[in-house]
Amino acid sequence: MENLETIADKRSTVLGAIRAAAKRAGRADLPELVAVSKMQPDDRVQDMLAAGQTIFGENRVQEAQARWGDRFAPRREGLELRLIGPLQSNKAQDATALFDVIESVDREKLVKALLKAAEKTGRLPRLYVQVNTGEEPQKSGILPEDLPDFLSRMKQEYDLTFEGLMCIPPAAEAASPHFWLLRNLARDHGLAKLSMGMSGDYETATELGATSVRVGSALFGARN
Ligand SMILES: *Cc1c(COP(=O)(O)O)cnc(C)c1O
Numbered sequence: 001m002e003n004l005e006t007i008a009d010k011r012s013t014v015l016g017a018i019r020a021a022a023k024r025a026g027r028a029d030l031p032e033l034v035a036v037s038k039m040q041p042d043d044r045v046q047d048m049l050a051a052g053q054t055i056f057g058e059n060r061v062q063e064a065q066a067r068w069g070d071r072f073a074p075r076r077e078g079l080e081l082r083l084i085g086p087l088q089s090n091k092a093q094d095a096t097a098l099f100d101v102i103e104s105v106d107r108e109k110l111v112k113a114l115l116k117a118a119e120k121t122g123r124l125p126r127l128y129v130q131v132n133t134g135e136e137p138q139k140s141g142i143l144p145e146d147l148p149d150f151l152s153r154m155k156q157e158y159d160l161t162f163e164g165l166m167c168i169p170p171a172a173e174a175a176s177p178h179f180w181l182l183r184n185l186a187r188d189h190g191l192a193k194l195s196m197g198m199s200g201d202y203e204t205a206t207e208l209g210a211t212s213v214r215v216g217s218a219l220f221g222a223r224n
Pocket residue numbers: 036038059084085168197198199200214215216217218
């Protein structure tokens with residue numbers, strides 16, 4: 001049967017589920033909804049904008065530039081763009097020019113490239129450290145045990161303070177232990193923001209204190 005649910009309906013459903021999860025957890029505030037538009041066709045993104053969505057997440061610099069720096073450039077004002085995928089140092093300048101938030105900082109070399117780029121572009125996005133909570137070899141992110149040293153080194157060497165932490169739990173595991181770990185790490189280091197939760201687990205993440213959830217397919221439908 002054809003699915004007649006519109007993008008606006010999907011967004012309302014997700015926002016409702018976030019509100020319900022926050023209420024269950026006794027939270028007074030709500031996490032921000034980051035609509036992950038990677039690999040989604042422009043007409044769906046258009047519908048999402050029309051529904052009132054203002055925060056978008058992208059995985060790749062080039063794809064994001066083509067969309068938000070070109071095709072949707074007239075709509076860019078008033079939006080917040082977040083890079084949630086791995087970033088190569090040689091794309092740091094493009095990334096600082098385009099994004100308001102970079103959530104995938106995971107190494108000193110990248111920090112150096114971002115700071116150098118920010119000198120040129122006059123613009124340093126808000127930065128999150130990605131933490132590899134599942135300690136998966138193929139996944140990027142700082143290992144939990146290395147986080148304290150990394151944060152203090154960034155502070156000492158560059159006077160750099162991060163806004164928060166981000167994680168992507170292993171696909172085959174329950175997400176909540178990873179969300180707990182990320183929350184404890186953020187608390188221990190006095191970091192205010194927690195980016196955690198995707199389509200399958202944004203309600204759990206909301207219950208466990210996410211300040212933003214990154215939702216793609218539950219909002220837009222399956223990616224191409
Ligand atoms: C693709 C992606 C998402 C969104 O995934 P969905 O399961 O479609 O919600 C969230 N975070 C990151 C880092 C992603 O790469």
